[in-house]
Amino acid sequence: MxxxxxxxxxxxxxxxxxxxxxxxxxxxxxxxxxxxxxxxxxxxxxxxxxxxxxxxxxxxxxxxxxxxxxxxxxxxxxxxxxxxxxxxxxxxxxxxxxxxxxxxxxxxxxxxxxxxxxxxxxxxxxxxxxxxxxxxxxxxxxxxxxxxxxxxxxxxxxxxxxxxxxxxxxxxxxxxxxxxxxxxxxxxxxxxxxxxxxxxxxxxxxxxxxxxxxxxxxxxxxxxxxxxxxxxxxxxxxDTGSAVAAVPALNGNFAYLSSGTWSLMGIETDAPVVTTETEALNFTNEGGVEGTIRLLKNICGMWLLERCRSEWGGISYSELIRDAQASEPFRSFINPDDELFANPAYMEKTICAFCSTTGQPIPDNRARVVRCIFESLALRYRQVLENLCKLSSKPIEVLHVIGGGSRNDLLNQFTANATGKTVIAGPSEATAIGNVMVQAMAAGVSKNISEMRRQINASIPLTTFQPQDAEVWNQAYVKYRALLNDKSNIDLK
CATH class of the missing domain: 3.30.420.40 (ATPase, nucleotide binding domain)
Known part of the structure; x- marks a missing residue:
């Protein structure tokens, strides 16, 4: 039965x-x-x-x-x-x-x-x-x-x-x-x-x-x-622990990006990695299933867009993504993890103030705001992934994007472009799937996490994104890094 x-x-x-x-x-x-x-x-x-x-x-x-x-x-x-x-x-x-x-x-x-x-x-x-x-x-x-x-x-x-x-x-x-x-x-x-x-x-x-x-x-x-x-x-x-359990990886040479309100990027390790380097980079060692450790970084994710959407009357994601795709690239960037964006009264106003104070063009319409958010997230992902590659004992061959953000084809392509890694998107319901699979393991239906991931891989449609436009994204990354180093305090009063 x-x-x-x-x-x-x-x-x-x-x-x-x-x-x-x-x-x-x-x-x-x-x-x-x-x-x-x-x-x-x-x-x-x-x-x-x-x-x-x-x-x-x-x-x-x-x-x-x-x-x-x-x-x-x-x-x-x-x-x-x-x-x-x-x-x-x-x-x-x-x-x-x-x-x-x-x-x-x-x-x-x-x-x-x-x-x-x-x-x-x-x-x-x-x-x-x-x-x-x-x-x-x-x-x-x-x-x-x-x-x-x-x-x-x-x-x-x-x-x-x-x-x-x-x-x-x-x-x-x-x-x-x-x-x-x-x-x-x-x-x-x-x-x-x-x-x-x-x-x-x-x-x-x-x-x-x-x-x-x-x-x-x-x-x-x-x-x-x-x-x-x-x-x-x-x-x-x-929820991230459940989501990472559902990463449909066929071997251990991967990084994951759990993409939702928060973006959590990391790798799976058998033991905690607690060093002066991980402390300086502010990486976290959270518990996983079967004794694994999730060495990861919390990144502000779709919270930025969710708050903007609420200010815009709940306009559909598909319309915003379509307009952003047609918008001018690399016009302005933000640091998604700046404390300004934690819980501002008005997210769009805060994004514009950040750009203004850092001497960048202000994103003066919805499409430009969304494009700014997506490009900034993709470049932040590259920055974190570069550090993970240095910390990992195994080569990182692919980036698995799971969670609700895995349905965002534009951001997934931007992520592949920015990181230079193959991006495999899906499942979007990773957290619920991981929850179910741990229950299945407890019931003896699934033997271990490796078997569980093979079952998920065989059951869920996945989408692959290959890196494109490496040169222009490399130039954008140089600009992004310079911006973060030079950013001064912002006064929104």
């Missing part, structure tokens, strides 16, 4: 539930429901609505039950770093802060006044970003946050949702690594850092790794959905 796996895949702007299965026909995926995930702004702070997310998951389970489909297991993946505080009575104490909340601006520097930056990186191997859970928790502690003060447990978002479904509290390894609280070598919570923010291991749930069983649907959720005792599996709870 065909086994079906229920995947919950939550991103920073939307979520979905999917039924996946493996058969002689290969991998089959069916979307059950899709829903928005909106930031809630209250008095200058940004929150996630954990209850709405839970209700949408329950709605998906109800729809699956109505189809009388037998579900083998359930797995949940989400974005990283954010968490909920759970009180002594087991209730969530308030809505979780979102990583784009401004309260952690400057937080790393405050923390490093007590624990040196180099020590934090030596222990964790994690890229320093102001919204990492370590700095969020330290900020809440310094602000005498009432929820943290009353918290008995701290649960990362996928673990919190698993708890709401099962009453079991766990800390899943891949999502925990994004917190900058896990020792890269021992792959356990690091007590030195916990002590520095007034916490202990007892403040977290049972530590689990991808493929382990968390628990099963609680009696209440069974009654609510009409389902039976279904196990909940710890997949790679961090």
């Amino acid at each position: 065909k086994q079906r796996f229920f995947a919950v895949d939550l991103g920073a702007t939307s979520g979905r539930t999917i039924l996946g299965s493996l058969s002689d026909k290969g991998l089959e995926m069916e979307e059950i429901n899709r829903f928005p995930n909106r930031l809630i702004e209250v008095k200058g702070h940004f929150y996630w609505d954990i209850y709405v997310l839970y209700q949408n998951i329950v709605d998906g389970l109800k729809l699956a039950a109505q189809r009388e489909v037998e579900i083998t297991s359930i797995g949940i993946d989400t974005w990283g770093v954010d968490f909920v505080c759970v009180g002594e009575d087991g209730h969530i104490l308030r809505q979780p802060y979102a990583y784009r909340d401004p309260q952690t601006i400057g937080a790393p520097e405050v923390f490093f006044s007590r624990v040196p930056r180099s020590r934090v990186y030596e222990l964790t191997g994690i890229q320093v970003m102001n919204f990492n859970s370590l700095f969020q928790l330290d900020t809440l502690r310094r602000n005498n946050d009432s929820a943290l003060a009353a918290a008995q447990k701290i649960l990362f978002i996928p673990d919190a949702l698993s708890y709401m479904l099962s009453d079991e509290m766990v800390t899943e390894y891949t999502i925990a690594t994004t917190a900058q609280l896990v020792n890269a070598k021992t792959r356990k919570l690091e007590q030195e850092l916990l002590t520095s923010i007034g916490l202990t291991e007892k403040n977290f749930g049972r530590f689990v790794y991808p493929g382990e069983t968390i628990g099963s649907l609680s009696k209440y959720v069974q009654e609510q959905t009409g389902l039976g005792v279904i196990p909940i599996i710890a997949v790679a709870g961090h």
Whole structure:
């Protein structure tokens, strides 16, 4: 009998539930429901609505039950770093802060006044970003946050949702690594850092790794959905971990680009790479499946365009891409990772201000803004990939682009042109596929990650992009690098 796996895949702007299965026909995926995930702004702070997310998951389970489909297991993946505080009575104490909340601006520097930056990186191997859970928790502690003060447990978002479904509290390894609280070598919570923010291991749930069983649907959720005792599996709870598990590579000589709201570019290694060079380059060592490490760099991705689209009334991607393709090339660039673009009030205005202050032509229409975003991302990808090539012990022969951005043919071609590497695009639903495949591995349907990737490669249509126009892209890269080195501070007031 065909086994079906229920995947919950939550991103920073939307979520979905999917039924996946493996058969002689290969991998089959069916979307059950899709829903928005909106930031809630209250008095200058940004929150996630954990209850709405839970209700949408329950709605998906109800729809699956109505189809009388037998579900083998359930797995949940989400974005990283954010968490909920759970009180002594087991209730969530308030809505979780979102990583784009401004309260952690400057937080790393405050923390490093007590624990040196180099020590934090030596222990964790994690890229320093102001919204990492370590700095969020330290900020809440310094602000005498009432929820943290009353918290008995701290649960990362996928673990919190698993708890709401099962009453079991766990800390899943891949999502925990994004917190900058896990020792890269021992792959356990690091007590030195916990002590520095007034916490202990007892403040977290049972530590689990991808493929382990968390628990099963609680009696209440069974009654609510009409389902039976279904196990909940710890997949790679961090969505990038699930996405990278679904890279359809046939050998290990590849880099990946998980392209969505964030772009995450990296390679897979068997052990953490924590050196003075990776620290200087601010590379991160996040946990993966089957004991692998994802040596990667976070790059601001389609967030830039998503914010512009919201300002433009939601104009279609296809129209924007078509107009950008016809627009003048290499007119102006931005640094996608400049803190200006983290969460500005007006993204288009911020892009124009960056270009104006750096002495470039202002992108004065939508097509030019989109062209500026895509070319800047492609050139940033080249910069990061060059560093990965130096760090990798294996040759990087191909760049796999996965996630929603793999459907963007123009950006994929720009990426091939800029990097000089063959780009293989797909699958677009990599995160959900990786979620399903880890569940399949736990059920014994798939043996290991290598077999899993061969199955995905054989099941999913892929598109290949070969590098073009090397000389003009090389010239553009020289201009881009000079711009980044010479950029002065920008005042948007």
